[in-house]
Amino acid sequence: MYITCLDVEGVLVPEIWIAFAEASGIPELKKTTRDEPDYDKLMNWRLSVLKEHGLGLKEIQETIAKIDPLPGAKKFLDELRTFSQVILISDTFTQFATPLMEKLGWPTLFCNTLEVAEDGEITGFRMRCEQSKLTTVKALQSMGFETIASGDSYNDLGMIKASKAGFLFRSTEQIKADNPDIPAYEEYDELLAAIKKAMK
Numbered sequence: 001m002y003i004t005c006l007d008v009e010g011v012l013v014p015e016i017w018i019a020f021a022e023a024s025g026i027p028e029l030k031k032t033t034r035d036e037p038d039y040d041k042l043m044n045w046r047l048s049v050l051k052e053h054g055l056g057l058k059e060i061q062e063t064i065a066k067i068d069p070l071p072g073a074k075k076f077l078d079e080l081r082t083f084s085q086v087i088l089i090s091d092t093f094t095q096f097a098t099p100l101m102e103k104l105g106w107p108t109l110f111c112n113t114l115e116v117a118e119d120g121e122i123t124g125f126r127m128r129c130e131q132s133k134l135t136t137v138k139a140l141q142s143m144g145f146e147t148i149a150s151g152d153s154y155n156d157l158g159m160i161k162a163s164k165a166g167f168l169f170r171s172t173e174q175i176k177a178d179n180p181d182i183p184a185y186e187e188y189d190e191l192l193a194a195i196k197k198a199m200k
């Protein structure tokens, strides 16, 4: 029994913080884990910037609603879900991803949660578990599933390597060069065919 685990940002939707920085006109929010490797520090800084700009959850969701999934992503996901159970696993937050999940037809999403006050202010965040992608595929395997995984970034390598089959999708030249054993694809058709083949 197979289950497909997909990364979200960079695979199905644009990088949410970068797209949000553009949509909201707050360019400093483009700072990512490449600039600040301490995720907690980065997130606390982002929340302080949102507060400075008077952005609560409602305003953020309205802005994120202007962001679209990557072209072809919904069609890919719809087709994939006809022959495989699919779970999207992301380090982002449910409340940020929700407007994008609506545009993708409400797929199953495992991610993290923002803490929001009654007036809509984002007061904090809660990460679901350590190494959420790897932890999730291992848990699925313990339930009798064989996993197939795909993602574009460093934090996807754990689940990709631990799965029966794993693929890089629209990754960087560096990650592809460092991981020559992992098949890498650029187009949804190729990824769909590779997943289908892995399930045979």
Ligand SMILES: [Mg+2]
Pocket (backbone or CB within 6 Å): 007, 008, 009, 010, 011, 151, 152, 153
């Ligand atoms: Mg990604």
